[in-house]
Amino acid sequence: MNQQxxxxxxxxxxxxxxxxxxxxLPEPVSTPGPIRVNEALARHLGIDPDWLASREGTEVxxxxxxxxxxxxxxxxxxxxxxGGWNPQLGDGRAILLGEVIAADGIRHDIQLKGSGxxxxxxxxxxxxxxxxxxxxxxxxxxxxxxxxxxxxxxAAVTTGxxxxxxxxxxxxxxxxxxxxxIRIGTFQFFASKQDTEALQILVAHVIAxxxxxxxxxxxxxxxxxxEVVSQQAQLVARWQLVGFIHGVMNTDNMxxxxxxxxxxxxxxxxxxxxxxxxxSIDHGGRYAYRNQPRIAxxxxxxxxxxxxxxxxxxxxxxxxxAQESIDAFPDLFRDAHQQGxxxxxxxxxxxxxxxxxxxxxxxxxxxxxxxxxLSFRHLADLANGDAGDEGVSAIFEFPQVFNxxxxxxxxxxxxxxxxxxxxxxxxxxxNPAFIPRNHLVEEAIEAATTDSDFEPFxxxxxxxxxxxxxxxxxxxxxxxPRPEQVVRQTFCGT
Numbered sequence: 001m002n003q004q005x006x007x008x009x010x011x012x013x014x015x016x017x018x019x020x021x022x023x024x025l026p027e028p029v030s031t032p033g034p035i036r037v038n039e040a041l042a043r044h045l046g047i048d049p050d051w052l053a054s055r056e057g058t059e060v061x062x063x064x065x066x067x068x069x070x071x072x073x074x075x076x077x078x079x080x081x082x083g084g085w086n087p088q089l090g091d092g093r094a095i096l097l098g099e100v101i102a103a104d105g106i107r108h109d110i111q112l113k114g115s116g117x118x119x120x121x122x123x124x125x126x127x128x129x130x131x132x133x134x135x136x137x138x139x140x141x142x143x144x145x146x147x148x149x150x151x152x153x154x155a156a157v158t159t160g161x162x163x164x165x166x167x168x169x170x171x172x173x174x175x176x177x178x179x180x181x182i183r184i185g186t187f188q189f190f191a192s193k194q195d196t197e198a199l200q201i202l203v204a205h206v207i208a209x210x211x212x213x214x215x216x217x218x219x220x221x222x223x224x225x226x227e228v229v230s231q232q233a234q235l236v237a238r239w240q241l242v243g244f245i246h247g248v249m250n251t252d253n254m255x256x257x258x259x260x261x262x263x264x265x266x267x268x269x270x271x272x273x274x275x276x277x278x279x280s281i282d283h284g285g286r287y288a289y290r291n292q293p294r295i296a297x298x299x300x301x302x303x304x305x306x307x308x309x310x311x312x313x314x315x316x317x318x319x320x321x322a323q324e325s326i327d328a329f330p331d332l333f334r335d336a337h338q339q340g341x342x343x344x345x346x347x348x349x350x351x352x353x354x355x356x357x358x359x360x361x362x363x364x365x366x367x368x369x370x371x372x373x374l375s376f377r378h379l380a381d382l383a384n385g386d387a388g389d390e391g392v393s394a395i396f397e398f399p400q401v402f403n404x405x406x407x408x409x410x411x412x413x414x415x416x417x418x419x420x421x422x423x424x425x426x427x428x429x430x431n432p433a434f435i436p437r438n439h440l441v442e443e444a445i446e447a448a449t450t451d452s453d454f455e456p457f458x459x460x461x462x463x464x465x466x467x468x469x470x471x472x473x474x475x476x477x478x479x480x481p482r483p484e485q486v487v488r489q490t491f492c493g494t
Contacts, residue, residue, distance in 0.1 A: 006048035007060075009069035009098035012107065012209065013180070016201060021073040026063025026095045027116025027126065029171070031160030034058045035454060036137065036461065038154050041177065045102050045110075045154070052155055061157045061175045063095065063115040070098045074118035078192055079185035079252030080302060082286055087192055089185060089252050090120025093128060096181065107209060109181055110154065114173040127163045131445040132492075133172035134457055136263040138444065140176075142436045142464040143260055148238045149231075150260040152177040170449060178259055182206055184303045185252030191306035199310060210257050221310035224256075225325045229300050231258030233329050236296045237336035240289070241344065242435065243269035243372040247279035247490065249287045251299045264492040268435045270480045271369040272362075278438070280489040293337075297329045343430045344376050345409065346383050346423045347416050357412060360405055368399055371480045373435050377470070380427035382406070383413065384420040392433055395475050432467035433478050436460070438487035440477060 013020070037057075039049040051057050059065040066072065074091035081089075095115045101107050113136075114128025133156050143150035159171035182202070190198040203221050207214045217223035235258050239246065246253075247265035255261050265279035274290035282288075287295060304322035312318040341358050342349040349355070365375055374396040381391035398406070416423060444457040463477050470478065481487070 006046070006051045007067045007069065007098075007110075008046065008100060009067075009071070010101060010107070011069075011071045011098040012205070013075070013096065013099065013109075013182075014071040014073050016205060017198070019076075019195075019198065020202075021075045021096075022090075022119045023072065024074045024095055024118045025066065025072050026112055028064040029062050029159035029161050029173070032058050032062030032064060032173075033158045033160065035134075035156040035158060035172065036458065038141070038152070041152055041154055044104075045100050045108060045177070047100070047154075057155070058157050060097075061112065061155045062159060062173050063112055067097070072097055074120055075181060075186070076120060076189055077183050077185035077252055078189040079183070079250050080188075080299070081248075081250040081252070082282070086252075088120070088189065089122075091118055091181075092121040092124050093118070093126040094176075106179060109176075109178050111176045111178070111181060112173055113176050114159075114171065125163070127159075127161075127171050128173065129163045129165060129169040130158065130172040130449050131169065132264065133174045134445050134448055135266075135441055136174055136176070138441055138457070138461055138464065139263045139266060139436050140260075141461060142467065143244070145465050145467050146238075146242055146432060146435075148242070148244070148260060149235055149258050151255075178255065178261065179257040180206075180209060180255065181261070182256050183252050183261075184254045184256065184299055184306075185250075187256075187303055187306040188251060196309045199306065203307070203310060206256055219311065219321070221307045222321050222325065225304055225307055225311075225322065226328070228256050228258070228303060229325050229329050230332055231256075232296050232300060233293075233332035234258070234336045235260065236292050237333055237340055239292060240337055241340040242432065243272070243289070245269060245276060245278055245287070245289050246292065247277075247282060247287055248492065249292060249295045249299065251302055254296070254299050256303075265490040267438050267487070267490045269372050270437070270486070272365040272372040272375070273369060274362075274366060278488070278490040280491050293330075293333050296333075297326065300329060301326050340430075344427065345379060346413055346427045354412070357405075357408060361409075364402060364405055368401060370398065371396065373432060374478070374480065376431040377433050379409070380424060380431045383427050384424040390470070390472055392470060392475075392478060394472065395479060428470075429468055433470035434463055434467045434474075436464060437477070437479075437481065438490065439481040439485040442487055 037053045042049040072095045076090040078087050094111050094113045096111045099107050117126035137153040140150050140153050154175040154177050156174050161171045162168040163171040211227050214223040253262040267278035269276050275288050277285045277288045308318040311321045338349050377392045381393040444460050447453040447456045
């Protein structure tokens with residue numbers, strides 16, 4: 001292996017006992033080709049982006065070449081999927097190459113997604129079609145640009161081989177980056193086997209890796225549980241604030257690092273409706289937009305359950321400690337959400353009057369079904385007098401039914417100590433103009449899959465890298481879909 005790979009690994013998870021994973025090499029592909037390299041992320045991780053875009057780097061991402069220092073593994077976990085228990089899942093189409101330490105000292109996994117079968121593939125081929133790889137690249141990078149904790153996309157390559165689903169599709173591999181891939185389901189796997197030693201090892205590992213300040217806590221397991229509850233409350237609040245619908249909030253898709261993971265049947269809401277569901281496999285609406293906070297708490301309760309043997313030697317006291325941690329979630333979520341909504345509206349929340357203002361806005365938005373993203377961005381346009389032609393107000397305006405609410409909102413803004421210009425600036429920084437619209441994502445996937453045309457994909461990724469900077473010349477990428485463009489279902493790529 002060429003020593004100029006620019007990858008320096010330090011693989012802490014692979015040093016855990018072997019029951020945490022299986023050693024597994026990626027399966028080589030026939031003719032890998034580059035799609036895109038995330039140059040900024042590569043530099044942050046200390047990786048030469050030119051090398052990553054080279055033939056050698058492409059072969060590494062494709063799984064055809066193993067860089068020095070890598071220790072490829074597939075990790076094991078369990079999980080509740082749509083409420084049903086599955087005692088063993090695991091990385092069925094992903095290989096963790098290893099870990100790198102970024103310039104800021106934070107450790108990151110580099111995982112190849114779509115790199116072939118593993119012992120946990122459960123009959124699958126371990127491959128990924130091109131479409132889901134592009135979707136994850138687009139949406140995960142958009143989430144990061146929206147300042148929402150997320151796994152990241154380092155690079156994507158084609159494989160030169162078909163993947164068979166309902167039809168033959170072009171194959172691809174995504175290099176995914178996360179601070180770790182440790183899930184609630186990872187804890188559930190060992191708890192289901194009553195492997196208390198493994199749980200102790202896992203708690204110590206997660207604290208050392210993600211929350212080192214908790215190492216000195218009197219009860220490390222309780223401190224970890226409380227921190228994960230807090231992180232998830234803030235994460236889901238951020239989802240709600242941008243209209244993001246995850247689609248598969250299974251316990252194996254919740255990372256204890258507090259990052260968003262798994263961009264399969266996810267989507268951003270167009271017209272506001274709290275009952276919105278896009279996922280083709282969510283037949284009962286379990287993971288609808290309005291249900292995401294409740295489901296997060298439900299998932300966290302299972303994390304708490306796995307930690308009972310470590311919380312206290314007396315079962316009743318352990319349950320009490322666990323319940324206290326889970327019961328904190330609603331207030332943590334509500335505070336984060338209200339603070340976020342108030343920021344989007346240009347003021348600091350103070351008392352019941354402001355809560356009523358926020359509630360009434362969402363009510364009238366739901367009644368009228370206006371576009372979620374453009375509604376808030378339009379308010380930012382209105383925050384400094386009349387909306388100018390350079391804002392989204394040129395392509396969107398409220399129905400008249402909003403007039404009474406807008407009058408209340410303007411009166412509320414008069415109480416703020418900031419100037420209208422300052423207020424507008426902060427609102428622009430809180431309300432994106434550009435999101436990964438479902439129809440735009442599908443357009444990019446269709447062009448690449450059908451015509452090998454990746455220009456729409458690249459253009460969308462680059463526009464979404466600056467979601468808060470509105471450019472009238474690219475208003476097409478801010479517009480909601482026309483009726484014939486509406487995407488009603490999104491699909492998992494497995």
